[in-house]
Amino acid sequence: MADSRSTLLIVERAHRGAVETQFSDELYFVRALHRMGGSVDVLLRGPATGYAIDTGPVPAPPGAHGTDLPLADPRRSLRALLADGVPVWAEEAGLALFGASAATRLIPDVRLVVRDDDGPDWSAYDRVWFF
Amino acid sequence: MDAYLLIESAGPAGAGGDRFVGDACRLVRQGGDVTLLLTQDGVLGAVADSSPRLGDYLGAGGALWVDAFSLRRRGVAEEDVEPRARLVDMDDVAARLLRPGLRAVWH
Amino acid sequence: MVWTVPHSDVMLKILGAPHQDDLVTSALRLTRALLDQDARVQVWTxxxxxxxxxxxxxxxKPLDPADHRARHPSTAAVIGDLLAAHPERLHWYVCRFCAADRAAPEQIPGVRTRPPSRFWEHVRATDKVLALGVC
Incomplete structure (x- = not known):
């Protein structure tokens, strides 16, 4: 049964096992939660803000037998989330970790949080989970 | 001359990362041939002006390598990287690791 | 004839846990790069x-509910393929105690389970050890 209450998911940790996760990265699970009927919003903080940067394709390293190592693509998961209409914020303070130009190279539709007050209001959610 | 490959895999805020750069500084000052490789979240330490301790290390004559694959995965533009860093791939790392007598330490 | 640990140029000792950071990805990248330079590699986990x-x-891996047609290889399959591609120069060993303690006593073909008391034989059989990650 769909849960009409709302949840803010805060993602801080990133790159949790590219070979191990492949398609099932943390943003994939966020999307699954959303599709299973939950109302979720996403805030990227700290190292996870890097997921909001539009890197373009990054070639995978070689694996065995002429194939590439199968790796996760969390930005693909992020784009799918955005396409589903899930609000995604990224904190500018976190983006600074990735260099001065990072905040100018965001994936379209990601919302930039410049000051704490600009971001999602915790009081507006039934639940706030670090994810 | 003692040769070292020191590999930092955690970001600048990670436990002990700054201390490990300090280890690299000390080895350089002791006359070692030191290469510090930043990989995984460690590449965030290569963002220009993000790490004073890294500046000390470079000033003492240490070599800084940055894993290009990790850098691209994390979305750091080359223009934002410390200019004295050399972008490398795993072939470069493997070649250095295979050097006779070299000590390699992963943090 | 008694089996002895084949000599290697490099041992990668992997302690870190999967699914925490990109340690496993880095280890596999480095393993492949070493093999490409004709090095003999042993991995001890x-x-x-x-x-x-x-x-x-x-x-x-478990099926992706969003795409039932896609197959994604497990880490065991990725490593198994690497072992199959380099049977003479890549050897993968697993600590028997840790494997039992982590509910993984049965390992894939090509991986050798070793008692922790034999660990130093493996260290003596390599020119250098790179220890990746902590438990």
Whole structure:
């Protein structure tokens, strides 16, 4: 049964096992939660803000037998989330970790949080989970 | 001359990362041939002006390598990287690791 | 004839747990790069890293409910393929104690389970050891 209450998911940790996760990265699970009927919003903080940067394709390293190592693509998961209409914020303070130009190279539709007050209001959610 | 490959895999805020750069500084000052490789979240330490301790290390004559694959995965533009860093791939790392007598330490 | 540890140029000792950071990806990248330079490599896993090659993983990750047609290889399959591609120069060992402690006593073919008391034989059989991650 769909849960009409709302949840803010805060993602801080990133790159949790590219070979191990492949398609099932943390943003994939966020999307699954959303599709299973939950109302979720996403805030990227700290190292996870890097997921909001539009890197373009990054070639995978070689694996065995002429194939590439199968790796996760969390930005693909992020784009799918955005396409589903899930609000995604990224904190500018976190983006600074990735260099001065990072905040100018965001994936379209990601919302930039410049000051704490600009971001999602915790009081507006039934639940706030670090994810 | 003692040769070292020191590999930092955690970001600048990670436990002990700054201390490990300090280890690299000390080895350089002791006359070692030191290469510090930043990989995984460690590449965030290569963002220009993000790490004073890294500046000390470079000033003492240490070599800084940055894993290009990790850098691209994390979305750091080359223009934002410390200019004295050399972008490398795993072939470069493997070649250095295979050097006779070299000590390699992963943090 | 008594089996002895084949000599290697480099041992990668992997202690860190999967699914925490990109340690496993880095280890596989480095393994492949060393093999490409004709090095002989042995990998010794301890702790949660012993689960990377658990037979219980099978060949595939669980299905992606969003795409039932896609197959994604397990870490065991990725490593198994690497072993099959370099049978003379890549050897993968798993600490028997850690594997049992982490509920991964059965390992994929090509991986050798070793008692922790033999660990130093492996260290003596290599020119250098790179220890990746902590338990």
């Amino acid at each position: 301890c702790g949660d890293a012993t689960r990377l090659t658990s037979a219980a993983l099978g060949a595939d």
